[in-house]
Amino acid sequence: MEIHTNIPLKNYTTMRLGGPARFMVDVHTSDELKAVVANARSKNIPLFVLGGGSNVIARDEGYNGLIIRMRIPGFEVVSDDASSTTLKIGGGEDWDATVKRTVDLRLSGIEAMSAIPGTVGASPVQNIGAYGQEIADTLQSLEALDVTTGQIVTLSNQDCGFSYRHSIFRGDAKGRYIIINITLKLWKSLPQPPFYDSLQSYFDTHNISIFTHQIVRDSVIAIRAEKLPDPRDVANTGSFFKNAIVDNWRLDELRQQHPDIKTYDMGDGTFKVPSGWLIEKVGAKGRLYHGMRVYDKNALVLINESATGYADLAAARDEIVGKVRDTFRILIEQEPLEIE
C-alpha cells in the first residue's frame, strides 16, 4: 500500500472543489483497511473514507488527515431460493456496474437506481434512492470496520437506522464505521407496477407496456440523462438539496398560501415537498450565484461553472436557502456530506 501526500481533493470529488488531503491511500482488502486504520489511530490522525467522490464536498483547507479510498471488490451469491437471490457486494465496486450485473441476472430490487454515480460502500450512507426504490428496501445487512474497536461487525438493516436520504453513518455514528461490503436480497420476479410517476409517464410516452429489468434500467438511464448532468462532463453532485419534509399542519398552511404546491405523502403523517419545485418558484432556476449555476433542467442540482473555492459554493447555497426560507418558511438542507 502506498500512502500519498498532499493530494488536491478537487481532483477526487465531482464538484471539483477543495484543497489538499494530507495523506491518501487506496485499500483493496479488509486486512489492508484494518492495518491502515490501526496505524492512523495510533498516531491520532483523523480518517475520512471516500468512494467515488460524487456525493461529498471538500473545503478549501482540504483535509488534515488520511483519506481512505475504498477499493474492496466482490460480487458473490450467498444464498438462492425459488423467489430470491442474496448477494454480497464489495464496498469498492462501482454502484452502476453492480446494478447492471443484477439486471443481467434478471434480479429485481435496485434496477430503478441505475446510473447513480458512486460506489457500493457509499450507497447506505445517504440511503440512495431513485424512482421509487431505495437501498434500505433490499439491504439485509452489511459488514463494517468499527474504527473505535478495530473489529469487523455485521449490522442489520434495522441497525443502520435508515430514513429518507439518511442513516446512522451520516448521523449518530458518523465516522465510526467503514463499510466493507453489503448484502442485498433481490427478487427473481419482474419489476412490478405501480411505478414512480415520472417513470410511468416515460413508459406511457414511449408506449412501453412490458416491464423487464432491462427496460426499467434503460428508461431510468434515459430519464436521468435528461435531468441530471453527467459528473464526468460537468462538475456537480447530483441533487444538491434534500427534499423538504413537513408535517400535516404545516402542509395545510402551505397549501393555503401556495395552492399549486407539489407534495408526496410519506405515509407516516409527514409529506415530502420537492425542493426543486421550491427553488424554481423563488426564481432561482437557471441562474448563476457566485460561479454556481442552478441547473436549468432541474433546480435541485448545482453546477460548479466558475466557483473559485468552497466560499463561493457556500455563498450560493446560503443565498438559495435564504430565498426559499423567506418565501416558504422552509429550511432546505444540503444533501452531500462535507469532508471534515
Ligand code: EPU
Ligand atoms: N420539480 C420542479 N422543478 C424542478 C425540479 C423538480 O418543479 O426544477 C418537481 C417535479 O416536477 C416533480 C418534483 O419536483 O413534481 C419531484 O421531482 P422528481 O421526482 O424528478 O425528483 P426529485 O425530488 O427532484 C429525487 C432524488 C433524486 C432521484 C429522483 C427520482 C432527492 C434529494 N433527490 O429528486 O436523487 O433521482 O428523486 O427518484 O431525493 C440524488 O440524490 O443525487 C438524486 C439525483
